[in-house]
Amino acid sequence: MPVPIEITILGSGSAIPTLKRGHPAVLMHRAGDYFLLDCGEGAQLGLEKAGVSPVRIDKIFITHWHADHFAGLLPLLETMHLNRRTAPLEIYGPDAKRFVNDIRDLSYWSIGFRLIARDCGRRQYEKLFSTSDYEMWAIKTKHNVPSCGYALLEKPHWAIDVKKLKKFGLEPGPDLRKVKSKGKVKVKNITIRLSQIAVQMPGRKFVYSGDTLVHRPLFKFAKGAELLIHDGTFIEPALTHAHPSSDQVARLAKQYGIKKLVLTHLSRRYRTESEILRVVRPIFKNTILARDGLKITLR
Ligand SMILES: [Zn+2]
Incomplete structure (x- = not known):
């Protein structure tokens, strides 16, 4: 039996959070590994609600350096320090070295663990590391600043x-x-x-897009994935030239055989979920909307 992969949406909102939707952050737990994908404001409270100690996070993957995706790093690092973390923490992202250094300079603190920043996302597909069970990849995406999505790719077993x-x-x-x-x-x-x-059984695939226009190379990589969490900011065709329209995402998810699509980074302009679902469900029925605290287990 494959080990469960537990994905928890800690924040499902977009640039301006609401009382119901916090800034983007996704927790991925597989066997002994706890990874954070994006770390928006409130990520550590999301971890608290999910019952996961911040000290357990081994690696953080930032999709891009807009504040809604990283502003939770400073308080999270502070909490890790106060909890006497000693294990090194890796932070991946496009230009991660530059931004992690900037964050290090923002306070008088002296953190008692090593922060290792790793730049990624320059190439279309980049293998970040490999374990005996799976590989972690960065996939370059199409936002208005350097950006990438992330994918966990299990090896066949x-x-x-x-x-x-x-x-x-x-x-x-x-x-x-x-x-x-x-x-x-x-x-x-x-x-x-x-x-x-x-x-021999094929491994499972989980992909998180971060903020991006629809970008076919991401869908090619995600082909057949058990789960794709994708930017679903707007229903309408790209208002800002930085986000997709949800119908485009649903269409490609269907075309590339995604088993479950979760739209996240939802704009506060939509008052009800049905406004979005009535557009996307007729195109791809296996679509759900992210909610803060939503947990999905891949078995
Ligand atoms: Zn964003």
């Missing part, structure tokens, strides 16, 4: 077929652990290969 196990007389224990880790094991002079007792 082997799922044990219990019937085949029985056929080979293998039982849970050291032999099974060995075949899982080494790819083969020798039992009573017979070599059993992993491919004989397991089937």
Whole structure:
């Protein structure tokens, strides 16, 4: 069974927050990893409501340096410091080194952990790091300042077929652990290969766009994703030349086989969810709107 990936929307609003919608921030939790995607004002309160200590956050991914996406960093870092964090914290983003340095200069504090800024998002697709289970990517997007989205891409994994196990007389224990880790094991002079007792399953894909016009390379990368969280600021065609219209997003999500689309960064001009949903649902029925505190679990 794959480990659950839990995604919690901490803030679903756009440039001006409302009582119901805070500035953008998304928490992603997979096995022992806790990542924050964007860190708008109020992100640490969102973490508190989600029951996650800020100290657990290992990495923060900023899509672009507009204040609604990063203004929560200063108070979050302060809280981490006061909670005696010692583990280093990585912050990714286009021009991250420049902006993280600026933030470091904004106070008399002396934080007791290492801040590691990592620039990304210059290339269309950029692999940020890879673990034994998954890869994390930055995808260049199209906003009015340097920007990128982020994607978690799981590697294919082997799922044990219990019937085949029985056929080979293998039982849970050291032999099974060995075949899982080494790819083969020798039992009573017979070599059993992993491919004989397991089937390869594709990994899951989760993509977060940040603020962007519709950008086909992002959808190409997100093709078939379990979940795409996309800028859904406006219903109307791009008012500011920096955000898409929701119908364009829904159309491409359908075309690229996205399993679930969540529109976020919602403008305060819309008073009800139905105003937006009646435009997008007829185009792509697996669309929902983000809400502060909304939790989605990928299994
Ligand atoms: Zn924004």
